[in-house]
Amino acid sequence: AQKVTQAQTEISVVEKEDVTLDCVYETRDTTYYLFWYKQPPSGELVFLIRRNSFDEQNEISGRYSWNFQKSTSSFNFTITASQVVDSAVYFCALTRNFGNEKLTFGTGTRLTIIP
């Protein structure tokens, strides 16, 4: 069985601070994909990133960066110089094989950026 744990239920930071959202996963599959989604107050889930189990390179996209470590089964997400528009619930998710099967989500981290 697959499991995703997001231990941080809520985080609040002051605007322009950096913040890291933690994600720990469990799976017995050797091939799997990890995802991060953003759910703003409007409610629609927005895809942010996908990473496969064979690619441990960190990725940076603008103010966003992701750190994937197989040794600790973690896929953490960092927002640099946070902005009010980053306020949302962020979900980490996992799927087996080639990424086009069902997603197993964590319970999410509610991030509030204080202006």
Added chain:
Amino acid sequence: DTGVSQDPRHKITKRGQNVTFRCDPISEHNRLYWYRQTLGQGPEFLTYFQNEAQLEKSRLLSDRFSAERPKGSFSTLEIQRTEQGDSAMYLCASSAEGGSYEQYFGPGTRLTVT
């Protein structure tokens, strides 16, 4: 390219009534997924289709739930004899076979059973 659309956006029904939701995926996406999300939780998988074939159903999908995708395009999710525990956001997503496999989500249908 339009995104995933869902209809209705909100549905209030009385316990025991039947409800049906519709999802229109991104055109040319052959995989379609249904999830359910309750307050403070992440989405939970219900079922998914590849074209018109239903490939997997969760144990969450009781006999009162049925999903169809008759022509491999839009899908419907029906809940019969609704219960208060069915109150949730029902999310639909689609993805392309052979593509980068990201699932793109619709805005959801919020169901309230009174």
